[in-house]
Amino acid sequence: xxxxxxxxALLILCAAIAGLTNRERARAQNTPQAAATVIxxxxxxxxxxxxxxxxxxxxxxxxxxxxxxxxxxxxxIPSGARVIDLSNATVLPGLIDxxxxxxxxxxxPAKGGYDENILKAGIALRAARATFATRRALExxxxxxxxxxxxxxxxxxxxxxxxIEEGTIPGPRLFCATRAISTTGGYNLEGYAPELxxxxxxxxxxxxxxARKTARQQLEHGADWIKVYMTHRSWVDKEGKLVSxxxxxxEELKAIVDEAHGWTKKVACHAYNGIGLQRxxxxxxxxxxxxxxxxxxxxxxxxxxxxxxxxxxxxxYGDWAPADTPGGKRDRARAAVHEGTFKKALQAHLKIVFGTxxxxxxxxxxxxxxxxxxxxxxxxxxDAIQSATSxxxxxxxxxxxxxxxxxxxxxxxxxxxxxxxKDVGELEHVRFVMHNGSVFKxxxxx
Numbered sequence: 013x014x015x016x017x018x019x020x021a022l023l024i025l026c027a028a029i030a031g032l033t034n035r036e037r038a039r040a041q042n043t044p045q046a047a048a049t050v051i052x053x054x055x056x057x058x059x060x061x062x063x064x065x066x067x068x069x070x071x072x073x074x075x076x077x078x079x080x081x082x083x084x085x086x087x088x089i090p091s092g093a094r095v096i097d098l099s100n101a102t103v104l105p106g107l108i109d110x111x112x113x114x115x116x117x118x119x120x121p122a123k124g125g126y127d128e129n130i131l132k133a134g135i136a137l138r139a140a141r142a143t144f145a146t147r148r149a150l151e152x153x154x155x156x157x158x159x160x161x162x163x164x165x166x167x168x169x170x171x172x173x174x175x176i177e178e179g180t181i182p183g184p185r186l187f188c189a190t191r192a193i194s195t196t197g198g199y200n201l202e203g204y205a206p207e208l209x210x211x212x213x214x215x216x217x218x219x220x221x222x223a224r225k226t227a228r229q230q231l232e233h234g235a236d237w238i239k240v241y242m243t244h245r246s247w248v249d250k251e252g253k254l255v256s257x258x259x260x261x262x263e264e265l266k267a268i269v270d271e272a273h274g275w276t277k278k279v280a281c282h283a284y285n286g287i288g289l290q291r292x293x294x295x296x297x298x299x300x301x302x303x304x305x306x307x308x309x310x311x312x313x314x315x316x317x318x319x320x321x322x323x324x325x326x327x328x329y330g331d332w333a334p335a336d337t338p339g340g341k342r343d344r345a346r347a348a349v350h351e352g353t354f355k356k357a358l359q360a361h362l363k364i365v366f367g368t369x370x371x372x373x374x375x376x377x378x379x380x381x382x383x384x385x386x387x388x389x390x391x392x393x394x395d396a397i398q399s400a401t402s403x404x405x406x407x408x409x410x411x412x413x414x415x416x417x418x419x420x421x422x423x424x425x426x427x428x429x430x431x432x433x434k435d436v437g438e439l440e441h442v443r444f445v446m447h448n449g450s451v452f453k454x455x456x457x458x
Contacts, residue, residue: 054069055102059104060417061104061415069084069099076449077423082417082419102438104417105414108404108414110365112160113163115162115163117133130200135165139168142165143175146181147183149370156404156408156415160189162190167190170233189237189239192213192214193214193215193238196216197244199216214241215230219264227267238278239301240281241259247342248342258288264295265279281295282301283303289303293317299407301322304328305352311357322365322367364391381440383436428441429443
């Protein structure tokens, strides 16, 4: 009887606690505090990431994580709304860098180059550096990154993404490519004694079966994109032309693309020029990364197939070897052909997205420096802004949700003091950042 009475009392107590919990939850849900407070941003000039023309004196209504509406400044502001006055600033959507490496810490040859990242830094140190990188990106107004491989850090990008999403660390929205894929003889580390089994910066495959299996492994472990190296080394031949070593065959790439597309994911292909770049297109890649030298026929094939182009201009202007060395000739040839290809891509109206390869460059450099490169080679400032807002949003299958200031989009809002349409360098000095409806940085208002 005593045991029966105890169980009965315990059930009654649990029911009472559950009832109290449910009542408290219901009461909380009906309180004004539980309803998301409306934030109203006064925008002096609004560049929405989609339209060709900026608008003056706009109000952006934010509720929770999303934008509720955008209207002229004459509209009524509800009582109790929090007002953020950016009426003396230019307001834009959060920026998107479509080619980053949060686990790379620069590749300065004087400091050991690429190998230093893998051979000297342990995974805990690399994770700490990646945490710094993601915070720095957000501070600069980049609210989304497509991070195209961890360079030997396994699936660390997926775990950094999880830490951001759970609120453990600050950072942008991440699209992760995990380990990347290349072939035997197709990736660093290289140049060591042949009897040593050195770690590689990418996952190595040979043959379509291995290629498909590797894609499955990466997708299983959280890859949002698959990154494939279609070229590796490059050099200048006797005629002064840039040559790049091809890696995967068309059949190997097709196996990867078929698998990724079956998971409704996409494939990004690192390809400099020549045979490897042609194989990337024939194999059905979704984006060409770098694309230093592309023929007219290849550009036309990209247009026909709807392939995205992420040029990453900035990295090819630093750390040049001496001019009279093979490396120096290669470095200068890369930059020269890249400029010509970018101009042709503009004329052909390829789908160009902003990407920096930051990580290959030190994270201490300004991410937005790429805008000056693009505009300097003939891209209109508004076009450059759209390459970092609405255009990559479409590539990432988030059209209307990121890269735009419009109803229903995530409230990812940045502001600069000047006019980036007159001086695109203004985007290197972002002074206000809102990410998912929360203000992360504000140097413009008290």
